[in-house]
Amino acid sequence: MSVAEAGNPMVQAPVPALFFRFAGHALLSLLAITSASLVDGLFVGNLVGADALAAVTLLVPYFTLLFALALILAIGGSVRAGHHLGTGNDAAASRLFGAALLTVLLLTVLAGGIVTLWQPLLFDLLGAPGRLRGLMADYLRIMNLALVVQLATLVTYYFIRTDGQPGLATRALVTGALCNMLLNGLLVGLFGLGLAGAAWATLLAQLVQAVLIAGYFRRPERALRPRLDRYPWREMKAALTNGLSEGVNEVSVGVVIWLINRLMIGAVGADGVAAFSIINYLIFAGVMLCYGIVDGVHPLVSHNHGAGRPERVRQVVRLAALTLAALALLMTALLLLAGPRLPALFLGPDEQDTITLAAGYLALIWPLFLFNGFNMLIAVTFTALQRPLPSALIAFSRGLVLPVGLMLWLASAFPDHPFLLALPLAEALTLLLALALAAQTRRPARSGAA
Numbered sequence: 001m002s003v004a005e006a007g008n009p010m011v012q013a014p015v016p017a018l019f020f021r022f023a024g025h026a027l028l029s030l031l032a033i034t035s036a037s038l039v040d041g042l043f044v045g046n047l048v049g050a051d052a053l054a055a056v057t058l059l060v061p062y063f064t065l066l067f068a069l070a071l072i073l074a075i076g077g078s079v080r081a082g083h084h085l086g087t088g089n090d091a092a093a094s095r096l097f098g099a100a101l102l103t104v105l106l107l108t109v110l111a112g113g114i115v116t117l118w119q120p121l122l123f124d125l126l127g128a129p130g131r132l133r134g135l136m137a138d139y140l141r142i143m144n145l146a147l148v149v150q151l152a153t154l155v156t157y158y159f160i161r162t163d164g165q166p167g168l169a170t171r172a173l174v175t176g177a178l179c180n181m182l183l184n185g186l187l188v189g190l191f192g193l194g195l196a197g198a199a200w201a202t203l204l205a206q207l208v209q210a211v212l213i214a215g216y217f218r219r220p221e222r223a224l225r226p227r228l229d230r231y232p233w234r235e236m237k238a239a240l241t242n243g244l245s246e247g248v249n250e251v252s253v254g255v256v257i258w259l260i261n262r263l264m265i266g267a268v269g270a271d272g273v274a275a276f277s278i279i280n281y282l283i284f285a286g287v288m289l290c291y292g293i294v295d296g297v298h299p300l301v302s303h304n305h306g307a308g309r310p311e312r313v314r315q316v317v318r319l320a321a322l323t324l325a326a327l328a329l330l331m332t333a334l335l336l337l338a339g340p341r342l343p344a345l346f347l348g349p350d351e352q353d354t355i356t357l358a359a360g361y362l363a364l365i366w367p368l369f370l371f372n373g374f375n376m377l378i379a380v381t382f383t384a385l386q387r388p389l390p391s392a393l394i395a396f397s398r399g400l401v402l403p404v405g406l407m408l409w410l411a412s413a414f415p416d417h418p419f420l421l422a423l424p425l426a427e428a429l430t431l432l433l434a435l436a437l438a439a440q441t442r443r444p445a446r447s448g449a450a
Contacts, residue, residue: 015300015315023296023323025166029157030292032170032177034285039181041281043188044198045346050274050354052195053346055135057277058128058261061254062115062140063147068250069107070151073100074158076243079302079384080235081224082162086306090223092235097159098226099236104155105148112144127262129270135195142199149206153213160216162299163224168216176209242388244395249379252399256423259404263411263419268357275357278346279365279420286331290373293323294380301384317381324373335366364420371427372398378434382441390437397433402426 044052077100081093115122119140123133153172160169180201187197216222257280264272297320304312335342343358375398382391406422 015312016319018300019296019316019319021296022161022166022299023293023320025170026161026295027289027292029166029170029173030288030295032174034288035177035181037284038281039184040198040202041277041346043184044195045278046348047188047192048194048198050347050351051132051270052135053277054270054273055128055132055139055195057257057273057280058126058132059136059140059143060280061126061258061261062122063143064250064254064257066108066111066147066151067154068247068254070104070154071250072240072243072247073104074155074243075298075383076239076241077155077236078158078162079242079298079386080239081159082299082302082384083306083386085162085223086303090225091227092232093162093223094225095227095230095232096235096239097224098228099232100155100159100239101152101226102228102231103236104151108148108151112148115140116144126258127265129265132270138194138196139199142196142203146199146203146206149203149210153206153210156213156216158298159224160213162302163222164299165216165219165222168219169213172209172212172215175212176205179208180205242383242386244388244392248392248395249399252395252403255400256403256407259407260420263407271354272357274347274351275343275354275361276420278343278354278358279361281346282335282342282362283365283368283423286369287372287376289327289331290324290376293320293327294373294376296320297377297380298384301381302386305385313385317377320377321374324377328370328373331369332366335362335369339363339366361418361420364418365423367424368427371424371431375427375430375434378438382437387441390441393437394430394434398426398430402429 041053041056044056077096081096084090084093084096119137123136128136157169157173160166183201183204184198187193187201191197193200260276261273264276268275297316300316301313304310304316339362340359342362343355346358347355375394379391379394382388382394403422403426406425407419410419410422
């Protein structure tokens with residue numbers, strides 16, 4: 001046993017206890033984020049209206065682009081940092097942390113300035129109807145500030161977890177989510193500030209969250225101490241390459257939602273976008289539940305891979321797969337039993353046409369919850385093992401190539417059939433690809449070549 005391993009519980013403690021500790025903290029954190037997002041949707045839909053839901057959904061492609069850049073830095077950098085921590089090289093891990101944090105701050109400020117100067121161009125690219133542009137401008141003006149804080153906190157969150165301290169990060173995210181819900185009730189519900197009130201609630205909650213997560217820097221036992229003495233270009237290149245699949249996932253979500261918005265506006269109008277916004281909240285909730293479990297894989301696999309402990313890596317992946325299978329069955333049962341009634345929670349009774357559209361869309365897309373968790377697990381495992389190519393292939397397949405290709409094909413070849421069928425079909429076909437890549441990777445390991 002090396003000196004680094006002897007002092008590192010990530011490669012010594014029992015795998016089930018470690019996995020459920022990390023997955024539990026990640027799941028609690030992401031549930032907090034999900035619940036805050038759902039509460040946003042409930043307040044906006046019920047108190048501001050279907051147009052406000054549509055306005056937020058039209059901005060999602062822009063937001064996901066920024067989240068993609070942040071996740072590439074956060075996940076790629078933290079996995080690389082976890083590898084360094086597993087080998088006892090705290091200085092290299094700290095240098096990566098500082099570089100990732102500085103980069104995400106600069107990128108977010110630059111993006112906010114660009115879209116402020118050329119806002120009409122952004123709205124043209126998003127295909128926004130004229131009646132929704134005022135709502136979108138009110139929301140975006142405040143969200144540009146909120147994103148600076150939110151994405152810097154996101155990067156810090158991932159590095160803190162990699163340092164083996166998920167508890168602090170989880171408490172910060174949960175507190176921020178609770179503040180967001182409370183502020184939505186005050187600003188949107190009590191004071192009637194509309195969509196701008198929802199944006200202010202997000203900004204203020206993110207500031208609270210950032211203050212709490214900054215408590216990490218006062219802990220003397222921390223291994224990561226952000227360093228900015230010199231920018232680690234080579235390490236950052238490796239981190240960006242390794243985090244590419246996570247960025248592709250986010251960018252792909254933005255592209256797919258942009259295409260759905262375009263097709264909806266052409267087929268049904270703004271009501272179709274509002275109906276899909278409800279479905280998107282539910283998809284987001286399901287994805288975050290799965291990712292909460294998968295998120296426990298990142299730090300454990302990267303540490304144990306760096307320490308040369310493949311048997312522990314396999315244990316982590318098996319536990320995650322079993323947990324995801326149970327969750328997939330639970331979510332599917334819930335959607336089949338309660339699905340038709342869920343859209344009515346987001347809108348008032350005078351929006352019955354939009355509620356009916358949303359219920360019909362939900363009846364089409366529910367099978368994707370059977371497959372998407374396993375696709376995420378296999379891609380994340382490849383990322384944590386620093387195998388970016390197969391991870392990126394899975395991400396491109398499920399997030400971009402198949403859903404976009406299938407939607408365009410269905411919309412043109414079968415215009416009378418709903419193009420949203422492309423979403424579950426893309427996840428099912430990607431799972432076949434992911435299993436094939438995983439099987440191909442295991443063959444050399446069994447023969448002793450790896």
